Structure formats: structure tokens, C-alpha cells
Amino acid sequence: MASQEIEALASVLARLPGLGPRSARRVVLWLVKNREQALPALLDALGTVRERLVECATCGNVDTQSPCAICADPRRDAKALCVVEDVADLWALDRSRLFAGRYHVLGGRLSALDGVRPEDLNIASLLARIEQGGIDEVVLAMNATLEGQTTAHYLAERLEGFPLRVTQLAHGLPVGGELDYLDEGTLAQALRARRPVG
Numbered sequence: 001m002a003s004q005e006i007e008a009l010a011s012v013l014a015r016l017p018g019l020g021p022r023s024a025r026r027v028v029l030w031l032v033k034n035r036e037q038a039l040p041a042l043l044d045a046l047g048t049v050r051e052r053l054v055e056c057a058t059c060g061n062v063d064t065q066s067p068c069a070i071c072a073d074p075r076r077d078a079k080a081l082c083v084v085e086d087v088a089d090l091w092a093l094d095r096s097r098l099f100a101g102r103y104h105v106l107g108g109r110l111s112a113l114d115g116v117r118p119e120d121l122n123i124a125s126l127l128a129r130i131e132q133g134g135i136d137e138v139v140l141a142m143n144a145t146l147e148g149q150t151t152a153h154y155l156a157e158r159l160e161g162f163p164l165r166v167t168q169l170a171h172g173l174p175v176g177g178e179l180d181y182l183d184e185g186t187l188a189q190a191l192r193a194r195r196p197v198g
């Protein structure tokens with residue numbers, strides 16, 4: 001039986017996305033074996049995350065500054081706003097370098113099953129940004145999942161009546177596809193071929 005220390009670390013790691021108890025134990029064993037070379041860099045990186053990373057008060061991105069580098073960049077197109085479910089989606093889209101505007105992170109998707117309601121997402125802050133004016137296109141870049149599309153429909157309805165173009169990523173996204181997992185070519189294509197909602 002493993003020591004208490006190892007069990008404690010394994011149970012923390014097992015809570016990370018993509019890791020179950022089995023792979024968590026494998027990570028622990030790898031860390032123990034490579035502790036001289038790998039642990040200092042890992043501890044440094046974790047320390048930086050803890051001390052320096054903040055959530056952007058404007059868009060919800062995670063960065064070392066708030067407003068984040070994207071919100072603060074004057075070269076970004078202030079008229080275009082891309083709405084995503086999670087920070088990972090923002091990063092995936094931004095890697096494609098095709099979208100020159102700014103972002104808004106909802107912090108999840110509507111889900112009857114998980115009890116996620118509109119007021120649980122960053123929708124009020126999205127509407128507030130739009131009400132300030134100056135935005136003429138909102139791209140709804142939700143995942144091609146049932147919940148992602150439900151969220152996109154809900155937002156499209158809430159945005160009716162604002163003087164702006166509401167578009168969404170082109171179909172051709174694989175059904176059930178999560179943006180973060182798409183290759184950049186597919187994502188770039190979906191963004192380039194975005195179309196009006198409705």
C-alpha cells in the first residue's frame with residue numbers, strides 16, 4: 001500500500017481534468033522518479049500561477065494582468081466581440097489568429113442537466129459591454145454540442161434589438177465538437193465562414 005503522502009498527492013491530481021485515479025498514480029510515480037529534474041520547474045510554474053495569474057475583469061480571460069493583454073491591446077478591433085464558453089476556447093481561437101477583435105468568456109454553458117442557468121454565466125457583463133456601444137459584430141463561438149447550441153440560441157435572442165450583426169461559427173464543426181480539441185485549420189475555417197444567426 002502506498003504511503004499517506006503519495007495517496008494525498010494522487011487524490012489531488014485525480015481531480016484534474018483528464019486524469020482519473022489510475023493516471024494520477026502514474027503521474028505521482030513519475031514525479032517521484034524524476035523529482036530532481038522535474039519538480040523544481042513544476043513548483044516554480046505552480047507558484048507563478050498562484051501568485052500572478054488573475055481573471056480579466058473585462059472579458060474573463062486568465063492573464064498576469066487585468067485588463068488582459070488582449071483587452072489592453074489597442075491594435076485589436078474594438079467593434080468585434082467573440083463570445084466563448086471557456087478560457088480554453090478563447091485560447092484555441094486566438095491561436096488561429098484569424099479573429100482580430102476581443103473576447104467575452106461566459107464561464108460555462110446553459111445546462112438543464114447540471115442546473116446551469118443564465119444568471120450563473122457572465123451574461124449580464126456581456127450585455128453591459130454591448131450596451132456601452134461601439135460593438136457592431138458579436139460572434140457566438142459556442143461548442144457544437146447540444147448545450148453549446150442552446151446557449152447560442154439563448155444569447156441570440158437576448159441580443160435581438162441591439163444594432164449589431166450576430167454571427168456564429170459555420171457548421172462543419174464536428175457535432176459534439178469542442179473548440180479546444182479542434183485542429184487549427186478546422187477552427188480557422190469555421191471562423192472564416194461564420195454566418196448570421198437565424
Ligand SMILES: [Zn+2]
Nearest residue numbers: 056059068071
Ligand atoms: Zn480581457
